[in-house]
Amino acid sequence: MNQSNQVRITALYCRLSQDDGLDGESNSIQNQKKILEQYAINHHFPNPQFYVDDGYSGASFNRPDFQRMMADMEDGKIGIIITKDLSRLGRNQLHTGLYIEERFPQFGVRYIAINDNVDTENAESNDLMPFKNLFNEWFVRDTSRKIRAVQRAKAQRGERLGTRAPYGYKKDGEAKGRLIVDKEAAAVVRRIFALCAAGNGPSQIARILKSERVLCPAMYAYRRFGTTHMGLDLDKPYNWNSDTVASMLENELYIGNTVNMRYSTRSYKDKRKVEHPREECMVVEGSHEAIIDRETWDIVQRVRQHKRRRTNMDEQNKYSGLVVCADCGATMVLHRSHTMKPTQNNFTCRTYKRFGKEVCAAHYIRECVLDEIVLEDIRQVTALAREQTQAFAAYICDRQSAELRREIRRQELELSAMQKRSAELEAIFKRLYEDSVLGRITVEQFQSLSASYVAEQEQIKTAIPEKERAATKLKATVSGTDNFISKAKRYTDISELTPELLRLFIEKIVVHEKDVKWSKHARQTVEIHYTDIGVVGSLATVKSA
Numbered sequence: 001m002n003q004s005n006q007v008r009i010t011a012l013y014c015r016l017s018q019d020d021g022l023d024g025e026s027n028s029i030q031n032q033k034k035i036l037e038q039y040a041i042n043h044h045f046p047n048p049q050f051y052v053d054d055g056y057s058g059a060s061f062n063r064p065d066f067q068r069m070m071a072d073m074e075d076g077k078i079g080i081i082i083t084k085d086l087s088r089l090g091r092n093q094l095h096t097g098l099y100i101e102e103r104f105p106q107f108g109v110r111y112i113a114i115n116d117n118v119d120t121e122n123a124e125s126n127d128l129m130p131f132k133n134l135f136n137e138w139f140v141r142d143t144s145r146k147i148r149a150v151q152r153a154k155a156q157r158g159e160r161l162g163t164r165a166p167y168g169y170k171k172d173g174e175a176k177g178r179l180i181v182d183k184e185a186a187a188v189v190r191r192i193f194a195l196c197a198a199g200n201g202p203s204q205i206a207r208i209l210k211s212e213r214v215l216c217p218a219m220y221a222y223r224r225f226g227t228t229h230m231g232l233d234l235d236k237p238y239n240w241n242s243d244t245v246a247s248m249l250e251n252e253l254y255i256g257n258t259v260n261m262r263y264s265t266r267s268y269k270d271k272r273k274v275e276h277p278r279e280e281c282m283v284v285e286g287s288h289e290a291i292i293d294r295e296t297w298d299i300v301q302r303v304r305q306h307k308r309r310r311t312n313m314d315e316q317n318k319y320s321g322l323v324v325c326a327d328c329g330a331t332m333v334l335h336r337s338h339t340m341k342p343t344q345n346n347f348t349c350r351t352y353k354r355f356g357k358e359v360c361a362a363h364y365i366r367e368c369v370l371d372e373i374v375l376e377d378i379r380q381v382t383a384l385a386r387e388q389t390q391a392f393a394a395y396i397c398d399r400q401s402a403e404l405r406r407e408i409r410r411q412e413l414e415l416s417a418m419q420k421r422s423a424e425l426e427a428i429f430k431r432l433y434e435d436s437v438l439g440r441i442t443v444e445q446f447q448s449l450s451a452s453y454v455a456e457q458e459q460i461k462t463a464i465p466e467k468e469r470a471a472t473k474l475k476a477t478v479s480g481t482d483n484f485i486s487k488a489k490r491y492t493d494i495s496e497l498t499p500e501l502l503r504l505f506i507e508k509i510v511v512h513e514k515d516v517k518w519s520k521h522a523r524q525t526v527e528i529h530y531t532d533i534g535v536v537g538s539l540a541t542v543k544s545a
Helices: 003-007 020-027 029-042 064-074 093-106 129-156 183-197 202-211 217-225 242-249 294-305 350-355 367-387 389-437 443-478 481-490 499-505 539-544
Strands: 009-016 048-054 078-083 110-113 169-171 179-181 258-260 263-265 273-275 282-284 323-325 332-335 346-349 506-511 526-530
Touching: 009 029, 009 064, 029 048, 029 078, 048 064, 064 078, 093 110, 093 129, 183 202, 183 217, 183 242, 183 294, 183 499, 202 242, 294 499, 323 332, 323 350, 332 350, 346 350, 346 367, 367 389, 367 481, 367 499, 367 506, 367 526, 389 443, 389 481, 481 499, 499 506
Parallel strands: 009 048, 009 078, 078 110, 323 506
Antiparallel strands: 169 179, 258 282, 263 273, 332 346, 506 526
16 A cells, blocks of 8 residues: 555545435445445555435436545545445446546546445456446436336326425325415415406516515415425515516416426436426316416416516506407507506507508507497497397307308318328338338438438427317317306496406407598497407397397
8 A cells, every 4th residue: 555545535435315225224324334434444544534425316426425525536635435335436337437447547546345346456356347337327227217107107196296385285284195275375376366367467466575575485484384495585585586476377286286297307317307398297187276266367377478578657558468450460569658648548550560551550549449449348248148148149159150160170170180190100100110120221211211201290299289279279169158158147347447357358359450541530440359259249130139
């Protein structure tokens, strides 16, 4: 043993993960320490010091004490590294081999794995080391596969996979995995949704909650349940931010749905989160008590579809995202300022504003005029739905049936054709692969022939869910009359237009250009598309139905 090893540290490295802990006492940190310490004493290794990572997977080398040990090694402080076995150093075959065969020798460090009889000073003892590292990595891969299978089985049974109770809920002490409403936090959740339905964005809602000194979710959990969170800042108890609010407004948990398998990791080696679209998640509806009713949820989602920049006006644009140009389909812009009278506020086509009259017309309409039109129309339509329910339903059904059913049929035929083509491409690709394997075609021919098919298949995979959603939406429109009548019966006295009322009843408002541009008395058509039933049309026709 040379002089440098006598003055340098003998690093006794211990590691334990949750999965290793299942093996019992043999792999415990305490047991590893005893084995390593006794080995160092028996072999008279100098200056032994422990480096311990408790609760860290061997698949990654991003462990606090391992990194500290590597820093000491690079500073020339370590002469020997000892572990109980190879798996304690790591379970990643490639990286473990690189450390043992390249990094440690680079800094003149001797490595010993006691139970695996590995010692880098004895070349013969290292012959089986690559195979042992391979088996150690296989253990991680197999454990990861089993954990994923267990998680998927739980998700399929409708069990919630999250470990923390989300804000607004608390864990049920009598039933594991079950959520019950936390009344105090649930009241804040309802207020957040109400503020959004009224036209406030996440940033504005966060400022309101801060000004009202409402505890943020992390601080509330800490004070109420004693739980800590990585976002906890004891010096800022009311630190609401727009991201937190936006996440809550999009969380189906608040309408009683559990959305499992929303995130996953790429592999047991790559722990970066991948978010899956809702279609690929496992959604269990009605898994727990809802805080937000479906009607409020739908209003908020429509508001969120039309996210907008903050304006300098104190009052929000209640029509935000609802008013569109009849010719170009663009959302119309509300012009207003502190120097303008309220009666001068007006909507103008966004395309016209940006590109001029060569592209589109102004479609100018004053906000107060639109208010009168929309308010009167809503009053009349909802009154008819309440007072002449059967005639109203018959009229809407007749109006929808011909046009909508043709469109639904067209969508269904297109969807069927896409699905059939997808199956054909799958069969073609399999035949090409078999021909390539059997040598009937060259690799170059296979790549050339399959490239276009793969591109087409990817395009169809993206298009099919979109087509399914479009068909589902059309079918829901046909059967939405009862839902509209139910809403109309709840609103018997509509005296003013509010953001909530507009988004409850209206899908969009289409503004046409005046018959004579800029004329104060020229006729101007405004189409009001109602949610669930579409454009009602002539009210006289409804009354006589």
